[in-house]
Amino acid sequence: MDLVLGIDGGGTSCRAALATASGQVLGRGKSGPANIMTDLEGARHNIVEAARLAFVDAGRDAALIPETGAVLGLAGTNVGGYKQQLLEILPFGRSLVESDALIALNGALGDHDGAIAIIGTGSIFMSRKGTAMQTIGGWGFMLGDLGGGARIGRDLLQETLLAHDDIHPSSPLTQAVMERFGGDAREIVKFGASSKPANFGAFAPLVFEHAVLGDAAAKAVLARAVNDIEEALDALKLSSDQRLCLLGGLSGLVAPHLSARYRALLHAPEQDALGGAVAMAARLFGTAGASAHV
Numbered sequence: 001m002d003l004v005l006g007i008d009g010g011g012t013s014c015r016a017a018l019a020t021a022s023g024q025v026l027g028r029g030k031s032g033p034a035n036i037m038t039d040l041e042g043a044r045h046n047i048v049e050a051a052r053l054a055f056v057d058a059g060r061d062a063a064l065i066p067e068t069g070a071v072l073g074l075a076g077t078n079v080g081g082y083k084q085q086l087l088e089i090l091p092f093g094r095s096l097v098e099s100d101a102l103i104a105l106n107g108a109l110g111d112h113d114g115a116i117a118i119i120g121t122g123s124i125f126m127s128r129k130g131t132a133m134q135t136i137g138g139w140g141f142m143l144g145d146l147g148g149g150a151r152i153g154r155d156l157l158q159e160t161l162l163a164h165d166d167i168h169p170s171s172p173l174t175q176a177v178m179e180r181f182g183g184d185a186r187e188i189v190k191f192g193a194s195s196k197p198a199n200f201g202a203f204a205p206l207v208f209e210h211a212v213l214g215d216a217a218a219k220a221v222l223a224r225a226v227n228d229i230e231e232a233l234d235a236l237k238l239s240s241d242q243r244l245c246l247l248g249g250l251s252g253l254v255a256p257h258l259s260a261r262y263r264a265l266l267h268a269p270e271q272d273a274l275g276g277a278v279a280m281a282a283r284l285f286g287t288a289g290a291s292a293h294v
Contacts, residue, residue, distance in 0.1 A: 002021055005017070005071070015274050016054040023279055028053075028054055029057055033046060036076040037082050070092040078135075096280070100273060109128060112243050122144075123144075124137045134236060147254075160174040163217065245268070
């Protein structure tokens with residue numbers, strides 16, 4: 001194939017890059033959300049629209065979409081039969097649908113073995129050792145996403161209620177949170193009952209800010225999150241010669257709080273997730289041929 005597509009779709013947006021068969025990016029496009037578990041038909045529409053815009057940006061005819069191979073890294077692929085349902089309605093010449101974590105791993109590590117930890121509103125961990133892959137987490141806010149921003153925010157609100165009930169000591173942070181809710185604990189409860197993960201996650205930066213100042217409640221919440229993250233990393237059984245890349249909106253805040261062992265493994269990502277999808281597409285559908293490191 002002369003052209004390939006890399007696609008990165010999540011709960012907020014979908015990005016596409018059109019590239020040559022060797023992986024040189026020619027054009028990019030961006031559209032709306034593409035979480036296939038949340039809205040399969042809507043995700044399909046936004047995937048195709050992002051691809052079309054990438055063709056337009058490259059000055060190529062979008063009528064070539066049915067002849068183009070695509071690698072898609074999408075949120076929602078690890079639950080139910082959504083992945084197979086999507087494959088049946090995609091318009092591309094050949095399609096590989098994988099998790100957004102897999103393309104992030106390929107982008108971050110390149111040809112190296114190692115692992116990624118995506119710490120944003122949620123969390124997911126993934127490692128690669130030769131052809132062996134392992135994924136941990138990504139189960140969503142209710143039952144998973146430990147160490148992610150939503151869980152940190154939720155834990156902060158819980159700690160605030162514990163301080164309000166005189167079970168735990170109050171602190172400047174818990175007092176500040178109470179003030180945000182007008183000093184009324186019932187408002188915190190109402191917020192918790194109606195909020196989505198992103199709403200909880202909005203409180204996470206406060207924890208990092210106050211932890212640096214020595215706030216006891218902030219330090220307790222942060223210690224719990226770091227412990228959850230390191231438990232997942234421990235399960236990946238990384239050796240001292242493997243790379244660890246932190247990704248996601250909270251990665252820069254989390255990194256300084258990791259233990260010395262994991263800080264020593266940290267490397268900057270080689271590419272972002274979309275770059276990883278393009279590289280995979282070039283290997284699978286382009287001139288580079290198949291690779292063990294898919």
